[in-house]
Amino acid sequence: xxxxRFFENVKRIAIELTDExxxxxxxxxxxxxxxxxxGFENKHDIILLIQWDLLEKAYHLYESYYPKEITKDKQKxxxxxxxxxxxxxxxxxxxxxxxxxxxxxxxxYENIDLWCHSLYAEIYIKDYQYSNExxxxxxxxxxxxxxxxxxxxxxxxxxxxxxxxxTPGEAALKLIENPRWRLHPFQKYLPEEMDAKKVLHLLxxxxxxxxxxxxxxxxxxxxxxxxxxxxxxxxxxxAAGVSIQYIVSDALSISEKVIESFDIVLMELGVLHYFIxxxxxxxxxxQMLKSEGRFMLHxxxxxxxxxxxxxxxxxxxxxxxxxxxxxTQSIAFSKHLSEVDHSESQVVYQRRWTLGEVIxxxxxxxxxxxxxxxxxNHKQHDIGLPKTFTLICKKI
Numbered sequence: 079x080x081x082x083r084f085f086e087n088v089k090r091i092a093i094e095l096t097d098e099x100x101x102x103x104x105x106x107x108x109x110x111x112x113x114x115x116x117g118f119e120n121k122h123d124i125i126l127l128i129q130w131d132l133l134e135k136a137y138h139l140y141e142s143y144y145p146k147e148i149t150k151d152k153q154k155x156x157x158x159x160x161x162x163x164x165x166x167x168x169x170x171x172x173x174x175x176x177x178x179x180x181x182x183x184x185x186x187y188e189n190i191d192l193w194c195h196s197l198y199a200e201i202y203i204k205d206y207q208y209s210n211e212x213x214x215x216x217x218x219x220x221x222x223x224x225x226x227x228x229x230x231x232x233x234x235x236x237x238x239x240x241x242x243x244x245t246p247g248e249a250a251l252k253l254i255e256n257p258r259w260r261l262h263p264f265q266k267y268l269p270e271e272m273d274a275k276k277v278l279h280l281l282x283x284x285x286x287x288x289x290x291x292x293x294x295x296x297x298x299x300x301x302x303x304x305x306x307x308x309x310x311x312x313x314x315x316x317a318a319g320v321s322i323q324y325i326v327s328d329a330l331s332i333s334e335k336v337i338e339s340f341d342i343v344l345m346e347l348g349v350l351h352y353f354i355x356x357x358x359x360x361x362x363x364x365q366m367l368k369s370e371g372r373f374m375l376h377x378x379x380x381x382x383x384x385x386x387x388x389x390x391x392x393x394x395x396x397x398x399x400x401x402x403x404x405x406t407q408s409i410a411f412s413k414h415l416s417e418v419d420h421s422e423s424q425v426v427y428q429r430r431w432t433l434g435e436v437i438x439x440x441x442x443x444x445x446x447x448x449x450x451x452x453x454x455n456h457k458q459h460d461i462g463l464p465k466t467f468t469l470i471c472k473k474i
Contacts, residue, residue: 081111081119085187087164088112088124092192100136101129101176102193105169109194110208112185115215117208123165127195129177130155130170140168180400198402202356202435216355217330223404223427224328227352228303236306239284246310250317253286257293260286263453263468264344264374272296278340278366280329281349285311285322292320299323299340301332330358332366339368346376347466351383351428354404356435360443364473373445373471377436379452379464384430391459404429437469445471 088104095102104112106125111118128136137145137157145159156169176182181199184191200206201213243249258265264287269275273295279288282300284307292298292315300311300322308324315322325332343363353359363373385399405428437447448470455465 083162084111084124084164087162087166088192089187089190091124091126091166092190094139095128095136096191098135098139100132100139102126103176103179103182103195104192105195107208110197110212112187112192112194113197114219115197115208115211117211122163123167125167125169127169127171127176130172130174133157133168133170136168140166180398181402183403196402198435202438213355213357217358220330220354220358221328223354224303224352227426228328236310239306239310243284243286246313247317249286250289250314253290253293253314253318257290260290263376263451263466264346267372267374267449267468267470268342275342276338276340276368277342277344278336279344280332280363281345281352282311282324283307285314285324287344287346288322288324289315289318289320292322293318299325299336299338301325301327301329301336303328329353330362332362336366338366339371340366341368341371343367343371343373345374348378350375350377350436351430352426354429356431356439357443360440360445363440364444367445367473369473371473372448373440373469373473375436375469375471377467377469379467380430380432381464382455384432386463388460388463393460393463399432401430433467440469440471444474446474448472 088108092102103109104124104126107118107121108123108125111121133148133155137148140159143159143161145157148155148157152172154169154171156167158165158167160166179195181196183194183196185194186192197212197215201209206212253260261268272291275296277288277291277296277298279291279298279300282288282302283304285300288298288300288311300308302308302324303326305326308326311322311324325336343366350356350359367373380399384401385395385397386393387396388394406426433450437450441447449468450470451468452464453466453468454461455463
């Protein structure tokens with residue numbers, strides 16, 4: 079059965095229910111198919127969830143298709159009818175409001191909103207029968223997204239680093255003077271003696287933290303997909319008189335290039351949102367760590383990135399903390415560029431994660447949380463709001 083006929087049918091249902099002011103969302107394999115997950119092209123059914131107290135209204139809407147009688151139990155009710163060779167199941171859960179589902183998203187098809195249950199809704203909380211299909215789809219989308227992001231990070235980034243840190247030689251002098259200062263907030267979680275400790279800095283960017291670790295005696299490998307970051311980092315390490323290994327690669331491909339086991343894997347500030355599926359990242363990190371090695375993550379708190387905007391003394395909830403959508407945003411280093419250096423292509427794709435999604439995913443992969451430190455914003459008018467968090471996980 080063609081995708082065209084499938085989408086014409088779900089579009090028709092969407093229009094009918096919207097016109098009747100019946101909130102709905104497509105669920106299960108119907109929702110996955112609408113969102114692009116493959117493997118369900120031959121299914122002959124459509125499944126949707128509607129507002130529970132409007133089930134009778136929906137039943138009468140489709141009376142001309144001779145729907146089967148409504149069936150009920152203590153939790154739910156449903157009815158079925160057939161149209162255009164599709165078996166359509168209309169379901170409701172009692173006392174459940176459709177519009178407040180945090181994973182209810184809109185997929186636009188021919189200017190029509192098709193409301194769906196997001197493919198992210200199940201896979202980070204419990205085992206789901208279609209998890210493998212979803213992860214395969216997300217991996218293919220991650221590869222597409224990474225190609226776009228990599229292109230953006232290889233335009234004018236070197237100049238932005240010069241504008242921010244000065245020349246590699248100038249930056250190296252500051253690191254030599256006090257290498258531990260640049261390792262905040264990881265510093266207090268690092269061993270007192272870093273000699274011979276093998277450290278992997280994933281998406282290690284400009285090498286400032288990597289070179290700081292090398293100055294303390296660590297054996298440092300940095301992985302990042304920006305050639306311009308590598309150029310700056312290598313010049314920085316040479317100026318500081320230390321050696322680092324810098325690999326230009328997507329983080330999920332490093333197992334093909336790095337076979338050593340590390341004592342510590344670091345990630346920091348604005349990196350998780352480059353992954354639209356955290357499970358492969360967690361798996362890769364676990365493979366790179368020694369037994370009882372530690373994963374150290376320092377990231378922006380989702381309260382500040384997903385929910386609240388502030389302007390002086392005013393704070394406003396403008397976002398949806400649970401929003402699983404992929405967003406576009408100007409690349410981080412653009413603020414360090416002149417207008418002449420800006421380019422239209424310096425836009426990246428991001429998936430912003432909740433704290434629960436992050437901790438659940440890494441823990442399920444065998445990286446057990448030892449510390450979750452939520453750090454406050456230190457701006458005077460933002461005191462009391464979380465700005466960043468540090469997560470320390472141990473491989474078991």
